[in-house]
Amino acid sequence: MGIISNAHDVMDTIAELTDCTTEAEAVVLVKDVVEMLGANWFVYTTLLPTVFGEENESFRYFIGCSPELCKQYSKRMWAMNDPFFDYARSNSAPILGSKIILRTPGQVEMMRATAELGFRSGYAVPTHTSMGAGKRMGLLYVGSEEPKEIAEPQFLRKRVQYGALGTELLLWWNSRLRQQAMRKYSLLETDVEMLQLSRRGKVACEIAAIYDIKVNAVYKRLNMIKEKFDVERIDQAIRHAEAEGILQ
Secondary structure (H helix, E strand, O other), rough: HHHHHHHHHHHHHHHHHHHOOOOHHHHHHHHHHHHHHHOEEEEEEEEEEOOOOOOOOOOEEEEEEHHHHHHHHHHHHHHHHHHHHHHHOOOOEEHHHHHHOOOOOOHHHHHHHHHOOOOOEEEEEEEOOOOEEEEEEOEEEEEHHHOOOHHHHHHOOOHHEEEEHHHHHHHHHHHHHHHHHHOOOOOHHHHHHHHHHOOOOOOOOHHHHHHHHHHHHHHHHHHHHHHHHHHOOOOHHHHHHHHHOOOO
């Protein structure tokens, strides 16, 4: 009964993530969960796709590890050569750190350095939206100061809880980034609904029938949406909204 109770406590704590209103609150909660599961550290990273009209992908982080590791990760630009991201781009199954294939000397050096800074053993949990890894992805990486012979069996025993944590983190970030993007473009929920309908192939007369309004009112609203995104066509606005996580 004690084991079952502990499992319920972990899942209940994971469920509380949805109530976190700031990144600082969420980091504390995730750190608590990771420690409840027997690990020491974590990093959760979301990769947003290249936004239409821009060249670079963007990363967002939750950090629950040594500040020195964060400093080195940024200084050495490991994000460009991260073997776990290489894996997550084309895989959705969790993987033990020892099973990751290191393809470059830079990746070998990264793993050596991270081991010295607390990640002697690791477990990676890719998380993707329904749009797929090519559109929006995330990666939960959990670390332990224990050697792999001790830590990896523990990771596998807790794989269901780690999977749940990774999924909840992705949902939390998606919601947060969607809200931020809507504020950025001054979008109303009605704007988003019309973009969704347009993406599904609905034309102005069909949208007008759904909302019981005149067709001219639909055209006016769609033109306002295009102005907010500073584009000429509604399909371009849809691409922006998809890339920013507004349409999910």
